[in-house]
Amino acid sequence: MAEPTPLAEMRGVWREFGGIVALRDIDLAVAAGEIVALIGPNGAGKTTLLNILSGVLGPTRGEVRFRGTSIVGSAPHRAARAGLTRTFQQLQLFTSLSALENVLVACEARSSARVDPSEAMGYLDTVGLHGQGHAHADTLAFGQRRLVEMGRALAARPALLLLDEPAAGLSGAERRALSELLIRIRAQGVTVLIVEHDLELALSVADRVVVLDQGVKIADLPPDAVRDDPGVVSAYLGTP
């Protein structure tokens, strides 16, 4: 039986910065409906991979496709309009706009019809920011700012959502809320690729875990096999 076309895929992707190889011959396919966690030590190339998959950065060599169409060399907004969006490890909020306007911009970007602010409000409710819409984005607490970015990404109604360390800087309660949110997001049919340092969180939500080490993909496993994989343990988890 032929494999269905993956939603997003990288083939033979290399990325070099000057003489440094950040990604080495990466193959990665993300199927519709799954949650894939991308883990690895600092400097493994996780964010570079997200940058390339989202079209922010071009690969030095190799092919990147979203919905079967190459995104190499095209502006990121094209893939975004086709249903790919992301959040950022270094927050990229629209700081001169309110929380609500941050989300509203995302709603307006995908549709030329008039957007009812209550629709945007709904996305803030989804991420647990009920009643915070009129706060200026840069006056919110750090965790809340992360949630605004998440709400904004959801407002784009993505088919594939790339999350770059969404739990960084969140409190324990906020982390639990985030993992519940991720499960709800998947229930809505959104495919998620999540880069996360919090291994507990990553393993609890993922269907599949991809491990990067020094720019090389060293494992692609179900979450319950990750802790037992000798290569992953030595590269990332360390000796117990």
Added chain:
Amino acid sequence: MTRRDLILLGAVAAAILVAPVFASGYVLGILVTTGLYGIATIGLVLLVGLAKQVSLGHAAFYGLGAYVSGLLGTRLGLHPLVTIPLAAAAAGAVAYLVGRPVLRLRGHYLAMATLGLGVVFQVILNEWVDVSRGPSGFSGIASIAVPIPGMTRDGRTLYVIWAVALAILALSLWLVRSRAGRALRAIGDSEIASELLGIGTATWKLRVFALSAAYAGIAGALYAHYVTFLSPQPFGFVFSLELLVMAVVGGIASVWGGMIGAFTIVVLTEVLRRSLPSSLPGASGELELVLFGAALIAMVVVWPTGLAGIAASIGARVTPRLRRALRPAHG
């Protein structure tokens, strides 16, 4: 546009309407110049304040508007009502052509490109003598003063220029609160995040740059029909810089700030021009530029939101007190 904006627009319109009755020709001249520079500065506010793209060549768009309207009027005998829109379109079109290749890039390439444009424009004005009449310029441009018996030409010109300025103000106030304004502010805050939401940032930056240039073109065209004489000299780099200073001093992210900045700098220039020769004999116009440079740095460091920001924060402090004071006392 908020209710406050509407009230302010009405107040400004009323002030302009009565100005020719009370104000001297000198003051009317200052108001005319404020209107002209204000239109161009508001264009910069949209470009720099919202989309965070810098133009160092807005004097060229202003000059282009002036020359297009002036030349079409004197050579072909076209009416200003025809030539002023054409001047705006020409400035917008040149901006589009210059901006198209550079605005695809992230970063401050537009500043570089517009700096170059300003230089090229000066060379063309000075060297393409057959069309531009070269450094000595040309006169005989039709006045746009409305015919009102018993009123000076300054007053009658003031009405026309401020009718346009108020329209530009209203349009821009609406724009910044519109969907387009939100998209532009998003782009100014984070181009990458905007792209990843599906916003074509290059297209939006190009649109606002062309609009901003068109504003400058309109202002330049009005200027041509105000002074009725043109030469290349006023449209150099220093004027581009002055327009930026006006935008920053007024408040780079505020449409009203554009107008406030234009007024402040026009008045300051007049004050300096009058007081400098007596207080500092031998000081030249260069000193003026040094002072503006210092003002620019001071504003950016001390009051990044400009005069409009200061006014807003004073307003926010005073309004509740005023309300309290005006409320009838109980018990």
